[in-house]
Amino acid sequence: MLSDRITDYIHYLRFEKRFSRHTLDSYQKDLEQFRDFALEQFSLDSATNISHFHIRSWLAALKDQKQSPRTINRKLSSLNSFYKFLLRQQAVEKNPVRQLHALKLPERLPSYMKEQETQHLLEELQFDEGFKGFTDRLICELFYQTGMRRQELLQLKEADIEWSLQQVRVLGKGNKERLIPVHPVLLDELTSYIAEKKIMGLPDDGHLLVLENGGPLYPVYIYRTVKKYLSIATTLQKKSPHVLRHTFATHLLNNGANIQAIKDLLGHSSLAATQVYTHNNIAKLKEIHKQNHPRG
Known part of the structure; x- marks a missing residue:
C-alpha cells in the first residue's frame, strides 16, 4: 500500500x-x-x-x-x-x-536591509527590558552576524560556541555541519547571557538561547520577535528571520566577499542558490550608476 x-x-x-x-x-x-x-x-x-x-x-x-x-x-x-x-x-x-517538468518561477530577489537599518536595529534600537529583551536582541544579532536559518538557531547549544576560535558550529540541512566566524563583541554578549541564566537559576538543557522560564525557544516566538523589531528598523514589506539571513549574505557580497565563501557560510548545497544575491548586487550598481553618472 x-x-x-x-x-x-x-x-x-x-x-x-x-x-x-x-x-x-x-x-x-x-x-x-x-x-x-x-x-x-x-x-x-x-x-x-x-x-x-x-x-x-x-x-x-x-x-x-x-x-x-x-x-x-x-x-x-x-x-x-x-x-x-x-x-x-x-x-x-x-x-x-x-x-514531468517543474513550473517556471517568477524571478524573486531576496529582501534585505540597508546597512544603516541594521545599524539602527542592533546599535540604536531599544529592546525590551530584562532577560527577555536580552534574548530578543541576541536572536537578531545571531541572525545578522551568522546568516543561520531559524531552525539552526532553535537547535543551537552552548557547546556549539567555540570560544577560543571565535566561531559557532551550526548543524544545517541534511545534518551538515559548518563553522561560522563571530565577532568578539558578540562572544562577550553571549558570555554575559550564559552567566545571567546561571544567576537566574534557569534549568540547563544545553540550549544557548531560552525563554524567561528556561524553556527552549520555538519557531513562532522567533518569528514574532524578529518581525516586531524589524517593523521598527525597516520599511521592508517582509519582516522575517530570513530577511536577516538575506541581509547577512548581501552585505558580505556588497563589501567584497567571494561568492563561494558566502555559499559555505550559508550552508547552501549548490552555488546556484547563492548566486541570487548577485542580482541584488547588480541592481545596486545600476542604482549607483543612475544616481551618479551624467548619462545615468
Whole structure:
C-alpha cells in the first residue's frame, strides 16, 4: 500500500538522513496529499500503478486550488525524492516524475536591509527590558552576524560556541555541519547571557538561547520577535528571520566577499542558490550608476 511506502520513506529520512522535524512534516504532508488524491480520483493505492498522467492530474488540481508555482514545485520535488527512494528499494521499476517538468518561477530577489537599518536595529534600537529583551536582541544579532536559518538557531547549544576560535558550529540541512566566524563583541554578549541564566537559576538543557522560564525557544516566538523589531528598523514589506539571513549574505557580497565563501557560510548545497544575491548586487550598481553618472 502507498501509505506503508510513505511510512518507510519518512522513517528513512528521520533515522538515516536525520532530517529535521519541520522537513519531515513537509515531506509527509505532501506525500499524503498525493496519496489521498490518487485514491479518491483514480482508486490507486500502489506506487507501481501510478504514472506521470496521474501526477500531472494532481498538479493540475493544485493549480485549480490556486497553489503557487513554488509550492507546486516543492510538492513535485517531494514526490520525486520519494520515487528515487522506491527505486533504490527496488519497490518500483521507474520514476514517473521524471517525465514531468517543474513550473517556471517568477524571478524573486531576496529582501534585505540597508546597512544603516541594521545599524539602527542592533546599535540604536531599544529592546525590551530584562532577560527577555536580552534574548530578543541576541536572536537578531545571531541572525545578522551568522546568516543561520531559524531552525539552526532553535537547535543551537552552548557547546556549539567555540570560544577560543571565535566561531559557532551550526548543524544545517541534511545534518551538515559548518563553522561560522563571530565577532568578539558578540562572544562577550553571549558570555554575559550564559552567566545571567546561571544567576537566574534557569534549568540547563544545553540550549544557548531560552525563554524567561528556561524553556527552549520555538519557531513562532522567533518569528514574532524578529518581525516586531524589524517593523521598527525597516520599511521592508517582509519582516522575517530570513530577511536577516538575506541581509547577512548581501552585505558580505556588497563589501567584497567571494561568492563561494558566502555559499559555505550559508550552508547552501549548490552555488546556484547563492548566486541570487548577485542580482541584488547588480541592481545596486545600476542604482549607483543612475544616481551618479551624467548619462545615468
